[in-house]
Amino acid sequence: MVSGQSELEDMALNFWKSRRVFLTGHTGFKGSWLSLWLLSMGAEVSGYSLEPSTSPNLYSALGLAKDMASTIADVRDADTLERTIRSFRPEIVIHMAAQPLVRYSYENPVETYATNVMGTVHLLNAVRHTPEVRSVVIVTSDKCYENREWVWPYREDEAMGGYDPYSSSKGCAELVTAAFRRSYFPPDKHSEHKVAITSGRAGNVIGGGDWAPDRLVPDIIRSFTANQPAIIRNPRAVRPWQHVLEPLSGYLTLAERPFTDGQSVTGAWNFGPSEAGAQPVRYLADSMVKAWGDGAAWVPAEDEQAVHEAHLLNLDSSKARTLLGWRPRWRLDEALAHTVDWYREFYHGGDIRSFSLRQIEHYASNPTA
Secondary structure, rough: OOOOOHHHHHHHHHHHOOOEEEOOOOOOHHHHHHHHHHHHOOOEEEEEOOOOOOOOHHHHHHHHHOOOOEEEOOOHHHHEEEEEEHOOOOEEEEEOOOOHHHHHHHHHHHHHHHHHHHHHHHHHHHOOOOOOOOOOEEEEOOHHOOOOOOOEOOOOOEEEEEOOHHHHHHHHHHHHHHHHHHHHHHHOOOOOOOOEEEEEOOOEOOOOOOOOOOHHHHHHHHHHHHHOOEOOOOOOOOOOOOOHHHHHHHHHHHHHHHHHHHHOEEEEEEEEHHHHHHEEEEHHHHHHHHHHHHOOEEEEEEOOOOOOOOOOOOOHHHHHHHHHHOOOOHHHHHHHHHHHHHHHHHHOOOHHHHHHHHHHHHHHHHHOO
């Protein structure tokens, strides 16, 4: 047991040991963190994803390829996806593969919908033909909601929507997930089909190892390492910020719970930060400037209104807190400190896999906020 780890967390480690997990999007930022976490608990992981989209990237930095099966392929390729899932015979499927960028979706709407919507269709249809599967977690986004730019946080039963192609594609993925659940895996017949279909919605995640374009923290880090001021879009926009390990812990809970509670967790779940985690973009920029030091600075972008981006979006995670016992563990200032520490370790040439594992251990042993 990790030092400081609770008995319940030790039970979770026992659950995941030798568990067969099929993970799409394993070469991405969140997928790489989840792969490392699953491997550290002894799970047998098979990943399905495109090649990493950036250099450097977290998947390569962590050296994950040597420890897990990896199929480099596209979720738009239904035949290859189904063949790969069926040959692996997983008990758990976690779907994270996506086109994840809002601004990119304006330029590439067809690719965005094909990946995020039809990719989800292909994944769920493959599950229909894989009898070993017991738990499926579809990862979408807080941007799936019809955003009315109001101060109230969104609950799981709010209307799906989305102004831009990315956001609406995630709303569509939620509708697809609900339709497959009702049509092929209805909760009231769980004893017959034995499959629980859940979806997880999270806000803007931060953490070490993200180098994607048009994301706040990677853009800031790129500027800092180049000794240039970071250019910040929409500094007044409010987002529900949280460390990447926060929603990942929620997805792991969703994946695990059907094995003890059956169909009770089917449906959609929000995994957002505490109220204090909803802060404007300028708060993160100021905090990272202070943490990085060395003359770091930021300036507002001149074209910050070039495309529409939401200015206010918060999640209500009461359902997960009440029914799953899930709660955020790190305050925003802690999440930012861990993020800056990670990048410093990486750029100083440290053992980044060991450092990342220590952050996971620290997170798992930390009491909820």
